[in-house]
Amino acid sequence: MVRRKKRSGVLRRSLLLALGIVLFLIIGLYVYFGIYFRSHFFYQTSIEDVKVGGMTAEEAVEELRLEVKDYLLVMYDRDGNKYQIPGVEFHYDYQPLGEEEKLIDEQSSFLWPVRIAKDKKLEMNRSITYDEALLKEKVMALGCLNEEQMQKPENAFIQMTDAGYELVEEKQGNYLIADKLYARIKAAVDMGESEFTFTDDLYEKPEVTADDAVLTECMAKIQAFFGAEITYDMGEDKEVVDSGVISSWITVDENYNVTFNEDKVASFVQSLASKYNTYGDEREFLTAKGDTVTIGGGDYGWVIDKEEERAQLIEEVKNGEVKTREPVYSQTAVSRNQNDIGNTYVEVDYTNQHLWYFENGTVKIESDFVSGNISKGNGSPDGVFKIVYKKSPAVLKGEDYESDVTYFMPFAYNVGFHDASWRHGKFGGTIYKNSGSHGCINLPEEIAAKLYQDVAVDTPVIAYYREPVKLTAENTKISNAYSYYDEEKEKKKEDAAKQFANRPADQPVPNEGERVAEDGSIEPAP
Structure with a gap:
């Protein structure tokens, strides 16, 4: 019994001793680390992104200084080009202000058991020094500020091209504002930033962009005109008034005021008339005998009414109309093709004193005749004409004569085809040279009757001499005769x-x- 009590007491003392030793060690360890963390950072501590766990303030300073020593500022322009400036090139350095000691003092060292394993990121005012003059020098030496590589921004504008007016969009360029860029880089260095991209505010901007109200209004006015397309049906040819033509009628001044120049429309109509009017034009004419004669003058042919056409075209363009039409004519001919005479006409050969009436290319009537008296200055007018009207019967009056005829078909001024019973059947040959008419074409009555019946008003009349003549009569002048001679x-x-x-x-x-x-x-x- 006594032995058992002894054993039990020894065990209790041993246990108490062990507990005391453990407690002593724990207290000692607690006190040790409590004292240790009065001069060292807790483990898992970092100042900003620099790990300083277990370091003294002095060791943390060195670690921070090493991190700053490797400082590199990387920049990207808006095109993605990369530029960089190492800190060593402008003496970038870390200067301690005692903040590290304050951070250690503030970490409550004897609370280390609950804080030692936790990540702790501390913030502090870091004192960075560098040479600002050197930094500015490095900034100004960047390739992105090279004047040869930078392009100034360009304003949007409206220009005239072969196809008309077009809106040319602005160009942003890549011209950096040096002072702004330096200020932004300096701010990045001061904040310890290691990377950033140039923002648009660092670049010069165009003053006028494509969405500028003045430009858009100007283009809207121009496009209103360009919506028009007038196609002229000129027979074998076509003339198109589209944006390419209309653009030459529009002027845009430096303030983008749009003016529609109606005088230029008039010039266009004049050029259209010059190209397609055939009134009085010389023509190569294939005669009934198979040879070709050149004949001009007369009053036959197409004539564009320039004033009416100008007014209509202006209205159509301003209204943006799209259509195909003929010009406004003051006078028309049989065909709008190159041969505007067609294949139904009366051919009058003064030299041979013979005429033919072709209907759809086939001779239907032919006859000798007597024309104006050449020796008395009454030669009949040559040129290309058309039957003006038909009258039956008719009385032909002159200064010294009056003749009754059954059929009269004038084609020039006071000159036409008619029957001449007083000729007693004698026509053709050289009668006209000395015993010719006052200018009209004298025909046998039966031929005049056939012409009157078959030849319609407006049928072309091609009258020509095969040898040079000088026509001086007033009616040849008024008729615009090809051989009229103005003495x-x-x-x-x-x-x-x-x-x-x-x-x-x-x-x-x-x-x-x-x-x-x-x-x-x-x-x-x-």
Whole structure:
């Protein structure tokens, strides 16, 4: 019994001793680390992104200094190009302010058992020093600030092209504002940033963009005109007034005011008329005998009414109309093709005193005739004409004659086809040279009757001489005869030619509508 009590007491003392030792060790360990963390950072501690766990303030300073020593600022422009400036190039360095000691003092070292294993990220005011002049020098040396590589922004504008006006969008360029860029880089360095991308505010911007109200309004006005497309049906040809043509009628000033130039429309209509009017034009005509003669003059052919056409075209363009049509004509012909005479016409050969009536290319009527008396200056007018009207019966009156005829078909001024019973069946040959008419085409009555019956009003009449003649009668002048000879005008030309030939070498040469005065000077012709 006594032995058992002894054993039990020894065991209790041993247990108490062991517990005491463990408690001592725990207290000692607690006190040790409590004292240790009064001068060291808790494990798992970092200052910003630098791990300083277990370090003293001095060791943390060195670690921070090492991290700063490797500082590299990386930048990207908006095109993705990369630029960088190492900190060592502008003496980037870390200067301690004692903040590390304060952070250690504030970490409550004897609470280490509950904080030692927790991640702790501390923030503090880091004192960074660098050479600002060197930094600015490095910034200004960046390739992105090279004047040869930078492009200035370009404003949006409206330009004229072969296809018309177009809106050219602005160009952003890549011209950096150096002072702004330096300020942004300096701010990044001050904040310890290691990477950033240039923002749009660092670049010069175009002052006028494609969505500018003035530009969009201007283009809207232009497009309203460009919506029009007028196609002229000119027979074998087509003339199209589209945006390419209309653009030449529009002017846009420096303030983007749009003006529609109606005078240019008039010029276009004039060019259309010059190209397609056939009134009085020379034509190569294949005769009934199979040869070709050149004949012009007369009053036959297409004539565009320039004033009416101009007014209609202006209205259509302003309304944005799309259509195909003929021009407004003041006079028309049989065909709009290159051969505007067609294949139904009356051919009058004055030299051979013979005529043919072709209907759809086939001779239906032919006959000899007697035309105007050449020797008395009454030669019949040559040219391309058309039957003006038909009358039966009719009375032909002149200054010294009056003749009753059964059929009369005028084609020129006071000149036409008619029967001539007083000829007693004698027609053709050379009668016209000395015993011809006052200008009309005298025909056998049966031929005049057939012509009157078969030939319609507006049928073309092609009348020609095969040898040169000088027509001087008033009716040939009024009829725009191809061979009309203006004696007064020709005399003036001859006089001018003589005067020019005899002029002194230093005498000025008169232009059209001018003449040389007696004193040798140039004056307007009377």
